[in-house]
Amino acid sequence: MDWTVWRDEFPVFGRRRYLNTCSLGALSRRVRAAQERFLDEWEEAGATAWYSTWMGALDGLRARFARVIGADKEEVGLAPSVSVALSSIASSLDYRARPRVVLSEMDFPTVAYQWAVKPGVERVLVPTADGIAVPPEAYEAAIDDRTAAVTTSHVFFTSGAVQDIARIARAARRHGALSIIDAYQATGQLPTDVHAADVDVLISGGLKWLLGGTGIALVYVRKDRIPQLKPSITGWFGNRHQFGFDPKAFEFWEDARRFELGTTSNAAVYACSAGIDIVLEIGVEALRKRTTELVNDLVDRVTDAGFEIRTPREPASRAGIVMIRMRDPASAVHALAERGILVDYRHDRLRASPYFYNTPEDNAALVDGLRPFRP
Ligand SMILES: Cc1ncc(COP(=O)(O)O)c(C=O)c1O
Incomplete structure (x- = not known):
């Protein structure tokens, strides 16, 4: 090369x-050109571009991300940020019988804040001894049958340490907890096979190693987990009858689009798609x-x-x-x-x-x- x-x-x-x-x-240059293309379409077609081009572009981005992480397109939904994607997943869980959420001291703060403000949630912050990594046994010891979710990073943002997400997912599954991986610092630079790792949820975004700029994140949810998760925050993009425009008719998409909320930032969708194309090409x-x-x-x-x-x-x-x-x-x-x-x-x-x-x-x-x- x-x-x-x-x-x-x-x-x-x-x-x-x-x-x-x-x-x-x-x-x-490619991302800049993709921005120009989006602006040209907006100028020439206006709202009709939604039907002629942009809905297809959303699907194209879901498919590209799926390829990068070894998923199926139907397992991928779009969000404006990791925080929003995580909020949707977190709103799907029942904390009454399982009030605990396990994370680590080294995760990105948005992950910790999500659970800090949730009524009835007890956070277990697994400590780091060296400020670099957290041993996988520490998660295994912290997860129990009252744990709703384990949510931690694939790569830590303040040390670059890679975590064994398959092992963490296994520990979560043993106790019936959901594994949620924040892969923002991994996707694009680290080979990832979500099916092989058997994680339930993996969230990432365009900003960093996918070369796609701001305002776009992606959420993977394993196929068999999707029907079990019904977010209590939603919007018209989460409704399979989206274009029926009927306030009385809400039904979740059967696929991961159910975790989407409102109108996408299409400039960001174009930028992220062009960035991922570089990642896929190399x-x-x-x-x-x-x-x-x-x-x-x-x-x-x-x-x-x-x-x-x-x-x-x-x-x-x-x-x-x-x-x-x-x-x-x-x-x-x-x-x-x-x-x-x-x-x-x-x-x-x-x-x-x-x-x-x-x-x-x-x-x-x-x-x-x-x-x-x-x-
Ligand atoms: C590991 C990690 N998670 C999440 C974020 C940001 O999430 P959000 O898209 O909510 O801003 C970052 C950095 O910006 C990050 O490094």
């Missing part, structure tokens, strides 16, 4: 070293291989330069996120931005997230720019 061809697809690389995909994937296996090489290279360089890494040591246990411990990561991020190197920070860590379009030269420039911040 000639990766430099892909670099040209992302014009930012003509001006900057962009190493921040885990906050926001870089903008490609292939997730190839993306994983490339990202692993870049991450290994960056970890070596950063360690040789005297910094402490807050990311798993074992390459198979980490994804495209490298966390570098610092006293003042915000200052380092700003200093790097002045040199045209774009990264981010969380807590006491600078966060660099190489993806296929990055190069060892980007890594070298980053580490060079970090020299004044050596501990």
Whole structure:
């Protein structure tokens, strides 16, 4: 694979070293062109584009996401954010006999907040000993027969640690609890087969490794779980008689569209579809291989330069996120931005997230720019 061809697809690389995909994937020419196409259709066809094109585009996006995670299209629904998708799933559960929800201290806050505000829900936050990972046994010990759901990340956003979602799903199933995986930091960069992993629900979105920008998320629900889940928040997109426009006639879709609520953001649907097309064209296996090489290279360089890494040591246990411990990561991020190197920070860590379009030269420039911040 000639990766430099892909670099040209992302014009930012003509001006900057962009190493921040885990906050926001870089903008490609294809995604920009897809936005133009959406605007042209809006201008020319107006509302008739819903029937001629846009309903089909929604289906196209469901199908693309299904391919990335090894699902069937009927198991995928659309949402404007992970928070909304999770709200729909959370509203389907009965917490009276099962008030507990198990998650971890390291999950993205939107996951924790979802359960924090739910009356009658008792959160069990599985702790991390090292601030990097949570052992799978800790989930197994925390899940019991009063657990409604286990909801945790495929990849942790502040360490890049990869979790064994199949094992967590198995533990949930043993106790009759629903497994819900927040895969935002995984989808696109980590090979995922939801059927093989046997997770009940997997939620992800366009923003990061799918290269699709803001305002779009996707929810997978395993086929046999769909009829059991009846959200208590909904909208006309969740109704199989959507275009009957009859306030008296509500019936859930039989497929995962039942988790959808209102009118989609079609600019976001177009952007996400174009982003996923790049992921599918390269292939997730190839993306994983490339990202692993870049991450290994960056970890070596950063360690040789005297910094402490807050990311798993074992390459198979980490994804495209490298966390570098610092006293003042915000200052380092700003200093790097002045040199045209774009990264981010969380807590006491600078966060660099190489993806296929990055190069060892980007890594070298980053580490060079970090020299004044050596501990
Ligand atoms: C793991 C993870 N989950 C969820 C989110 C965001 O969710 P939402 O789409 O609700 O903003 C992020 C980052 O933005 C994330 O890193």
